Amino acid sequence: MATVTVEQVRKSFAGREVLAKLDLVMSEGELVCLLGPSGCGKTTLLRIIAGFISPDAGSVVVAGTNVTHLSPRARRMGMVFQSYSLFPNMTAVENVKFGPRVAGRPKAEQDSRAKELLDLVGLSQHGSKYPHQLSGGQQQRVALARALAVQPQVLLLDEPLSALDAKVRVQLRDEIRRIQRETGVTTVLVTHDQEEALSISDRVAVMNAGRLLQVASPAAIYRDPADGFVARFIGAGAVLPGMAEGQTVRMGALVLPAWAAANHANGAKVELLLRPEVVTFSALDGDVPPGGVAGEVRESVFLGALTRLRMSVAAVPELSIWSDLPSEEAEALKIGRRVVASWDPARPRVVAA
Amino acid sequence: MSDRLGFGGWMILTLAFVFFSVPLGMSAAFSFWEGGDRYGFAAYRWLAASPDLGNALWLSVQLALATVVSLVVLLVPAMIFMNLYAPKLRPLFEFIAALPFVIPAIALVAGLTELFSGEQWGWLKETPFFLVIPYFFLALPYVYRALDVGLQSIDLTTLTEAGQSLGADMRQIIGLVVLPSLRSALVGSMLLTLAVVVGEFTFANVLLFRTYAVFINQIGQHEATAAAALSFASFLATWAAMLIVLIAGSRKKGER
Amino acid sequence: MKAPIAWLFIGAFIAVSATFLVAPTVMLAIQAFSDDDGWTFQYLLDLQQYRYWVAFQHSLQLSVASATVGVVAGALIAFAMLKSATPRWLNQAVTSFSAVAANFAGVPLAFAFVSTIGSLGLLTNLLKRAGIDLYGMGFSLFSITGLTVVYSYFQIPLMVIVITPAIQALRPAWREAAENLGASGGEYWRHVGLPVLAPSLLAGWILLFGSAFSAYATAYALTSGNIGLVTTEIANVLSGNVASEPQIGAALSVGMIVVMVAVLGLSTWLTKRASRWVKQV
Numbered sequence: 001m002a003t004v005t006v007e008q009v010r011k012s013f014a015g016r017e018v019l020a021k022l023d024l025v026m027s028e029g030e031l032v033c034l035l036g037p038s039g040c041g042k043t044t045l046l047r048i049i050a051g052f053i054s055p056d057a058g059s060v061v062v063a064g065t066n067v068t069h070l071s072p073r074a075r076r077m078g079m080v081f082q083s084y085s086l087f088p089n090m091t092a093v094e095n096v097k098f099g100p101r102v103a104g105r106p107k108a109e110q111d112s113r114a115k116e117l118l119d120l121v122g123l124s125q126h127g128s129k130y131p132h133q134l135s136g137g138q139q140q141r142v143a144l145a146r147a148l149a150v151q152p153q154v155l156l157l158d159e160p161l162s163a164l165d166a167k168v169r170v171q172l173r174d175e176i177r178r179i180q181r182e183t184g185v186t187t188v189l190v191t192h193d194q195e196e197a198l199s200i201s202d203r204v205a206v207m208n209a210g211r212l213l214q215v216a217s218p219a220a221i222y223r224d225p226a227d228g229f230v231a232r233f234i235g236a237g238a239v240l241p242g243m244a245e246g247q248t249v250r251m252g253a254l255v256l257p258a259w260a261a262a263n264h265a266n267g268a269k270v271e272l273l274l275r276p277e278v279v280t281f282s283a284l285d286g287d288v289p290p291g292g293v294a295g296e297v298r299e300s301v302f303l304g305a306l307t308r309l310r311m312s313v314a315a316v317p318e319l320s321i322w323s324d325l326p327s328e329e330a331e332a333l334k335i336g337r338r339v340v341a342s343w344d345p346a347r348p349r350v351v352a353a
Numbered sequence: 354m355s356d357r358l359g360f361g362g363w364m365i366l367t368l369a370f371v372f373f374s375v376p377l378g379m380s381a382a383f384s385f386w387e388g389g390d391r392y393g394f395a396a397y398r399w400l401a402a403s404p405d406l407g408n409a410l411w412l413s414v415q416l417a418l419a420t421v422v423s424l425v426v427l428l429v430p431a432m433i434f435m436n437l438y439a440p441k442l443r444p445l446f447e448f449i450a451a452l453p454f455v456i457p458a459i460a461l462v463a464g465l466t467e468l469f470s471g472e473q474w475g476w477l478k479e480t481p482f483f484l485v486i487p488y489f490f491l492a493l494p495y496v497y498r499a500l501d502v503g504l505q506s507i508d509l510t511t512l513t514e515a516g517q518s519l520g521a522d523m524r525q526i527i528g529l530v531v532l533p534s535l536r537s538a539l540v541g542s543m544l545l546t547l548a549v550v551v552g553e554f555t556f557a558n559v560l561l562f563r564t565y566a567v568f569i570n571q572i573g574q575h576e577a578t579a580a581a582a583l584s585f586a587s588f589l590a591t592w593a594a595m596l597i598v599l600i601a602g603s604r605k606k607g608e609r
Numbered sequence: 610m611k612a613p614i615a616w617l618f619i620g621a622f623i624a625v626s627a628t629f630l631v632a633p634t635v636m637l638a639i640q641a642f643s644d645d646d647g648w649t650f651q652y653l654l655d656l657q658q659y660r661y662w663v664a665f666q667h668s669l670q671l672s673v674a675s676a677t678v679g680v681v682a683g684a685l686i687a688f689a690m691l692k693s694a695t696p697r698w699l700n701q702a703v704t705s706f707s708a709v710a711a712n713f714a715g716v717p718l719a720f721a722f723v724s725t726i727g728s729l730g731l732l733t734n735l736l737k738r739a740g741i742d743l744y745g746m747g748f749s750l751f752s753i754t755g756l757t758v759v760y761s762y763f764q765i766p767l768m769v770i771v772i773t774p775a776i777q778a779l780r781p782a783w784r785e786a787a788e789n790l791g792a793s794g795g796e797y798w799r800h801v802g803l804p805v806l807a808p809s810l811l812a813g814w815i816l817l818f819g820s821a822f823s824a825y826a827t828a829y830a831l832t833s834g835n836i837g838l839v840t841t842e843i844a845n846v847l848s849g850n851v852a853s854e855p856q857i858g859a860a861l862s863v864g865m866i867v868v869m870v871a872v873l874g875l876s877t878w879l880t881k882r883a884s885r886w887v888k889q890v
């Protein structure tokens with residue numbers, strides 16, 4: 001268990017900057033998800049931490065030791081790859097034993113360690129199977145056990161769930177979290193799936209184009225995105241560009257109430273974030289009430305207790321606003337119905353554009 | 354454990370380069386030697402003037418074409434039909450295709466000689482086209498392999514059912530679906546067959562037919578520079594044949 | 610059945626194979642074990658004569674040596690050329706040259722080597738002028754060692770072709786996982802790389818063994834049949850160059866087939882052991 005500090009790390013491939021002066025500090029036993037669109041540099045950062053890539057500048061410090069120039073072998077980090085990384089010529093047990101074996105641990109210790117870890121990932125029955133005899137989810141469990149068998153200071157997972165189908169994914173995700181809590185190993189998990197990141201991390205690190213945009217708890221990221229990119233990338237809802245004007249955001253002729261706009265200078269370019277749970281749609285037959293935005297229902301997605309409606313704004317038809325309503329209420333608002341969107345002006349966030 | 358070639362890698366490739374280029378370069382150089390310190394095309398001119406070269410080459414080409422025809426007529430349809438109607442026979446086909454590997458060419462010649470030893474078979478052993486029999490089996494293993502890969506890559510059963518559900522009959526399915534998907538495998542392995550048969554020596558030499566390879570050997574025994582010229586030219590010809598095979602093969606990838 | 614024409618073609622192929630491939634082989638076996646008076650083991654026992662015994666020894670030595678050289682050198686070359694940092698042109702040059710050289714066997718290959726390191730070859734002369742007398746040092750192109758060198762010229766490229774897909778199928782993640790778990794490069798190769806390649810290496814070796822064991826043209830053109838290999842001995846019998854009974858040729862042929870079957874059987878068994886982990890289809 002160890003703290004991990006990534007300091008001012010930079011990396012370019014063939015003159016193209018992939019990581020730009022990146023800093024990340026993780027405390028002991030923490031699970032941080034690197035979240036970002038494909039190609040933003042997540043894998044590169046993870047592989048720099050693991051030691052497969054050396055950074056052009058900056059350092060990686062683990063438990064107070066600078067490991068930047070250590071080989072991957074010497075770093076004591078467990079790594080789980082996207083898929084098919086199990087040694088095909090070894091059974092599940094042999095795979096798990098591999099680390100202790102090359103470290104020259106006594107046979108008895110290898111065996112007990114492998115057994116313990118296969119138990120931990122719930123595969124004690126499948127120890128003697130070869131990788132091709134295991135399902136994708138089982139293979140990733142073995143890979144996890146194998147990575148943990150070296151008692152790593154840090155566990156690194158690069159999109160370990162992306163090759164699995166939806167149901168297995170959720171199961172294994174929860175299990176990774178449980179095992180991570182039980183072992184208390186400091187963990188970095190790379191993903192491009194926001195739901196995955198929000199559901200299992202202590203903190204989420206949102207990346208784009210080689211930069212860390214925000215590192216915070218899932219709730220904070222959701223509630224308080226640092227900028228428009230994070231707001232768009234995490235959660236649903238509308239992100240509307242406009243201009244701060246007192247306690248409103250002005251978009252052309254529309255004036256949208258949001259107290260948070262007062263935190264920005266008048267005339268500053270801002271973006272207004274309207275989450276579906278903040279917005280209410282109601283049927284509109286007469287005039288538009290003050291602070292409301294008129295529009296027409298365009299889409300309705302039943303989610304169980306809630307139904308998510310989308311309306312297009314009458315004044316600017318390319319703009320959409322979403323609202324989650326209790327399904328009974330939503331039933332009355334058929335597609336094509338004229339509605340007005342309204343919200344408590346205290347709730348929406350306003351970020352600098 | 355790196356992706357770089359490293360010192361060892363360069364050493365290996367350099368040694369390989371030396372080993373593979375020296376005999377070629379030396380025989381090319383040797384083929385231009387006209388005695389003393391004169392160099393020129395004498396050996397090539399001498400070869401071009403030899404009427405026997407043309408005859409031998411023509412015989413080899415005829416045999417190669419006959420072999421290709423026999424493969425197209427006997428092997429290709431049998432494999433397609435086996436896959437369509439009698440997949441149970443696959444192990445038998447695999448066995449037959451593996452036999453030529455276990456039975457060395459020279460042993461097959463011995464066997465054929467013995468089998469057709471009677472007087473009544475004289476006519477068969479007189480004609481050089483007798484050679485097409487062993488050549489067929491010489492080519493069988495790799496033509497079979499190439500076609501098998503081609504046939505496995507299309508899911509024949511599903512395709513057939515899909516075709517039938519669209520109202521196609523068997524002839525249309527074979528013509529429109531199966532053969533086109535085998536085209537590159539066919540072209541590649543048939544070109545290889547041509548190259549191999551033209552260069553084949555064992556059968557022809559033992560059965561006393563004057564094919565191209567036998568001719569080269571005969572003149573090579575007393576005309577050293579001509580032999581070098583021929584071996585250099587043969588290398589270039591093999592190169593040309595393989596280039597066509599490679600191009601035929603890469604067209605396949607482009608199509609998919 | 611629905612398609613009689615299909616059975617016609619299938620039947621024709623099987624019949625032709627039975628007539629011209631299986632029947633001759635059976636004839637050989639019968640011939641090897643019979644003389645005018647009926648069944649006999651005499652010809653098989655005749656194979657113990659020094660001449661034939663040596664031929665088998667030579668053939669086996671040559672096949673084992675050239676197959677082993679081919680497997681080792683071919684795998685190393687393929688491995689070097691497939692490294693991701695190797696320039697693309699180099700990779701393509703090796704690939705296309707291999708396709709050519711693997712098919713450049715027989716008479717032309719023999720002559721290329723004669724003009725290079727034959728007793729009057731260009732390289733032999735160059736080296737002699739530089740003070741290195743190859744033939745004085747005991748080397749001869751017309752020996753088993755010489756033949757091994759010549760055979761390597763098609764064996765190595767053949768191995769490069771055969772092993773390339775297997776090396777490409779080695780996943781970088783395996784190497785990285787091993788490294789990550791603390792394994793050195795050597796440990797990775799010992800525990801993962803070589804075991805995973807083993808079935809392909811074995812298959813390559815057996816293919817190379819077979820191609821050397823049944824090769825005739827190269828050896829004949831080099832030595833005019835003066836070095837006793839099994840193939841050249843059979844050819845000598847067949848063409849009446851030596852005063853042996855034809856049954857000896859048959860017995861030699863049967864001997865070759867037995868060797869091939871035995872080697873194939875052994876390698877199948879080894880491959881089975883080495884590929885317990887491979888998905889069976």
Ligand SMILES: Nc1ncnc2c1ncn2[C@@H]1O[C@H](COP(=O)(O)OP(=O)(O)O)[C@@H](O)[C@H]1O
Nearest residue numbers: 013014018036037038039040041042043044045
């Ligand atoms: N070895 C490499 N050589 C050149 N470019 C690379 C290399 N590895 C990654 N890149 C580039 O760096 C960028 C970031 O890649 P990566 O870290 O794999 O992204 P992510 O994992 O977030 O999808 C991509 O644009 C990718 O093309």
Ligand SMILES: [Mg+2]
Nearest residue numbers: 042043044159
């Ligand atoms: Mg990635």
